[in-house]
Amino acid sequence: MQPVLNVEDVRRVEQALTLEGVSLAELMRRAGHSAAQEVLDLGSVTKVTVFCGTGNNGGDGWVAAELLHRAGVQVTVVTPQEPDDLKSSLALMVAKGAVAQGVEYWVGPSRDELDQLLAESSVVLDALLGTGFHGEPAAPFDIWIDAINTSGLRVVSIDVPSGLSAQTGHAPGAVVFADLTVTMIALKPGLLSGRGRDACGAIVLAPLADQTDRLVVEADPVAWRCDPxxxxxxVPVPTSDVDxxxxxxxxxxxxxxxxxxxxxxxxxxxxxxxxxxxxxxxxxxxxxxxxxxxxxxxxxxxxxxxxxxxxxxxxxxxxxxxxxxxxxxxxxxxxxxxxxxxxxxxxxxxxxxxxxxxxxxxxxxxxxxxxxxxxxxxxxxxxxxxxxxxxxxxxxxxxxxxxxxxxxxxxxxxxxxxxxxxxxxxxxxxxxxxxxxxxxxxxxxxxxxxxxxxxxxxxxxxxxxxxxxxxxxxxxxxxxxxxxxxxxxxxxxxxxxxxxxxxxxxxxxxxxxxxxxxxxxxxxxxxxxxxxxxxxxxxxxxx
CATH class of the missing domain: 3.40.1190.20 (Ribokinase)
Structure with missing residues (x-):
């Protein structure tokens, strides 16, 4: 069985991991690495457009962008603001590191520019909105989500498809429809229900640390997903001796x-x-x-x-x-x-x-x-x-x-x-x-x-x-x-x-x-x- 945690309980597991010596910065690095590896495993990946938000989910995207760049993939990050202006200290650190390594980025491209960029790409990595999001995406994210969905490209979402509530599965506004969702630490209810059933595509779980399985169980899962x-x-034992x-x-x-x-x-x-x-x-x-x-x-x-x-x-x-x-x-x-x-x-x-x-x-x-x-x-x-x-x-x-x-x-x-x-x-x-x-x-x-x-x-x-x-x-x-x-x-x-x-x-x-x-x-x-x-x-x- 696979444990399912409420979003707030996932945060508590993250905090517990830091107490066991795995820093939030290390968790972000491992999350980005997991997402980048899943993109590479798709095969025939030549150019990737990475959509990064302003929070820690966007930070995961910047880490993945740098790792893909190092793997020889042409990468362009689409971001709503300059990396130096990011308010999340972790996202700021990894974004500046990626830029220093030569990762290209566009700040607030127009829809026409975005469509052209996507026309030249083979994969989209979605790191716009994370597990804390609920409600309807505001501009420019709603426009970008529409561009992703109409591009016809393979889409990988980090943790949760942008626009989807990881807790409830609701998506009252624009939502990314991913082919693959790489979710961190544990499954969340919204990925398995509501709009999540259509939006997530295949789901890959990245535990991020050896201690995760134990800490997730200790967090008292809200439910367990059954395996065959x-x-x-x-299952009854087969027998012919029965009336x-x-x-x-x-x-x-x-x-x-x-x-x-x-x-x-x-x-x-x-x-x-x-x-x-x-x-x-x-x-x-x-x-x-x-x-x-x-x-x-x-x-x-x-x-x-x-x-x-x-x-x-x-x-x-x-x-x-x-x-x-x-x-x-x-x-x-x-x-x-x-x-x-x-x-x-x-x-x-x-x-x-x-x-x-x-x-x-x-x-x-x-x-x-x-x-x-x-x-x-x-x-x-x-x-x-x-x-x-x-x-x-x-x-x-x-x-x-x-x-x-x-x-x-x-x-x-x-x-x-x-x-x-x-x-x-x-x-x-x-x-x-x-x-x-x-x-x-x-x-x-x-x-x-x-x-x-x-x-x-x-x-x-x-x-x-x-x-x-x-x-x-x-x-x-x-x-x-x-x-x-x-x-x-x-x-x-x-x-x-x-x-x-x-x-x-x-x-x-x-x-x-x-x-x-x-x-x-x-x-x-x-x-x-x-x-x-x-x-x-x-x-x-x-x-």
């Missing part, structure tokens, strides 16, 4: 007259993800419709209200069936009223692993007046509980319905309010978004996100079914719950890629995801097992 080998503890019940039994509870498709998708997804026996419980008024789509899955019709939602009379049978299953998924298309709230309450009281999605989450919000974190006793239970809110649902759960989380960072903060209130290791909040986080009490995991094809109606219902299927197989240790949820997210992402190959990135519908889930499960488990084997081989290899 990390999942080996929750349908041993593969896991799942009950899906949901549906209404208005939304009959959501529970069907969830049930199909659970079956395609490996659950051996799936049952769907729906209001009686839609049972026949659901049966026409589910030849292999039993559909149980239960008492319903005039509006086509479950009536309270359905609660007893739902709770009875739940107790006979390995996992229950509740919520898809269910609707929210006093009766469905009662059903969710009954399921929370059962001694069975439970996944609450969609309207089950809205029912939770209703029964806690929008402050689930103030009612930990409601969700404190002996069996695993997984909540799968998107950001608007998450906001409704923690009193932020008017201002729901708008970034990965704020979603992590909101999810932690819920899991820390519960305090047990048997709860996980999956904060769905452009980057999904799986948040437990001890750790928050960032699985690899999927393609834009997943942004389609019903995709969340499919993910709920995947989670339920995986959870029905059981957990060797309840502390593995966030990891199992993260594996479900990555499997869902693989399905998104497979479906996009068949239907195009914008043509995928939720049913297409279901159709390829079996292949996605096999592909992901094979990838995880292979990565774990390679890691074991690397550890066993002689030094």
């Amino acid at each position: 080998a990390d999942y080996i503890d929750v 349908k019940y041993e593969r896991g039994t799942v009950l899906v509870v949901g549906g209404s007259k208005r939304f009959s498709g959501a529970p069907v998708l969830a049930a199909l997804a659970a079956a395609r993800s490996g659950a051996g026996y799936v049952t769907l419980a729906v209001p009686q008024c839609i049972a026949t419709v659901c049966r026409t789509h589910l030849l292999e899955i039993p559909v149980v019709g239960l008492p319903c209200n005039d509006d086509g939602t479950f009536s309270v009379e359905a609660k007893t049978e739902i709770v009875r069936m739940a107790k006979e299953r390995d996992c229950v998924l509740a919520g898809p298309g269910m609707g929210v009223n006093a009766d469905t709230v009662s059903i969710v309450t009954g399921l929370l009281e059962t001694d069975v692993p439970l996944v609450l999605d969609a309207d089950a989450l809205n029912a939770l919000s209703r029964m806690t007046t929008g402050r689930l974190d103030n009612f930990p006793e409601l969700i404190r239970r002996e069996q695993p509980l997984v909540l799968t809110p998107h950001r608007r649902e998450l906001g409704r759960l923690v009193g932020l319905s008017d201002t729901p989380p708008d970034s990965l960072t704020s979603a992590l903060e909101a999810a932690r309010r819920v899991v820390w209130a519960d305090g047990g290791s048997d709860i996980c909040v999956m904060t769905k978004g452009d980057t999904t986080a799986c948040v437990g009490v001890e750790i928050a995991l960032l699985p690899k996100p999927g393609p834009a094809s997943l942004a389609t109606a019903g995709s969340g219902d499919v993910l709920g079914g995947v989670v339920a299927a995986f959870l029905s197989r059981g957990l060797a240790d309840e502390e593995l719950l966030p990891l199992l949820c993260a594996m479900a997210v990555e499997t869902h992402a693989v399905a998104g890629s497979l479906a996009a190959e068949q239907h195009g990135l914008r043509g995928v519908m939720a049913g297409d995801l279901v159709d390829v889930l079996g292949q996605a499960v096999d592909a992901f488990e094979e990838r995880a097992s292979l990565a774990a084997t390679e890691d074991d081989g690397a550890e066993d290899a002689p030094a």
